[in-house]
Amino acid sequence: MKINSARQAWHDCNYNPAPGQTSDAAVLGVVVQKTERGPTADHAIHATLAGRVQSAIARLHNTLRAFGNAMYAAEPNDDDDREEAEAAVFNLACTRASRMTADKRERAEYVAKGVFRRYRYMHQGGQSANEDPLIKPEQFRSWMSAEYGVKLQSAAWGRDWEPFVQLCFDACYDIDAKALGPIGGVIYKMKEAA
Structure with a gap:
């Protein structure tokens, strides 16, 4: 080792x-x-x-362990760890976000799942060497639609979704640091x- x-x-x-x-x-x-x-x-x-x-x-x-297992465990992750990690990212990002309508909050949950998947890909295998595959908003919106069936409007992306995406990435970094510390x-x- x-x-x-x-x-x-x-x-x-x-x-x-x-x-x-x-x-x-x-x-x-x-x-x-x-x-x-x-x-x-x-x-x-x-x-x-x-x-x-x-x-x-x-x-x-438990939440930190689930996040770390979903990110780095050598064995295939179980869905419980991944779901708990996604929920942790969503909950932390929501505590830092401005108020949302119920409809936006429902879509935001899927945005958090998508950001977690992006973050996991970027840090896969512990090397943190992969580029963000969905860095462009068009790619991310297209992937969200294909993966989850969630439509995110392109109009006013910078106002409506870009800040929340960044809050989700910040949440991933913060939870990751607490788990790895x-x-x-x-x-x-x-x-x-x-």
Whole structure:
């Protein structure tokens, strides 16, 4: 297990390679014969490091844990984690937004889901290297219509939706930071002790 970032540690901590296997071989379900030396204690070191990260994750508030799992877990996320993460983004963005009509609030819930999906894609795999695929309002509106059947008007986009989209991204960053903070603390302590 490499400890380069809290995001990567969250992702990698659930791999459980068997003795002598790399985590990739464990995931693929095959063992590739190599000319290198035989089994080592790497699996024990991985388990120790992963256990510390898993322990930090387990101590997080349910919403933060669900957000982190939806974002970074190595195993396929369950819908409960994703739905709780989307709800957290929506609720936080709404607390920061100006008042909305009931109709706009209903559509705003889907906007928050869409922004969460964009944010997750951008930070997928813990590297945070992907560009926002729906950065242009036309692309985002088209995707929202195709994915959720929600129509967002292009007229007055800058007034009606752009601020809420930004509030959703801000909420994602804030929740992400709260979820990753304790993991970063554990990593810092492990590196300091090394």
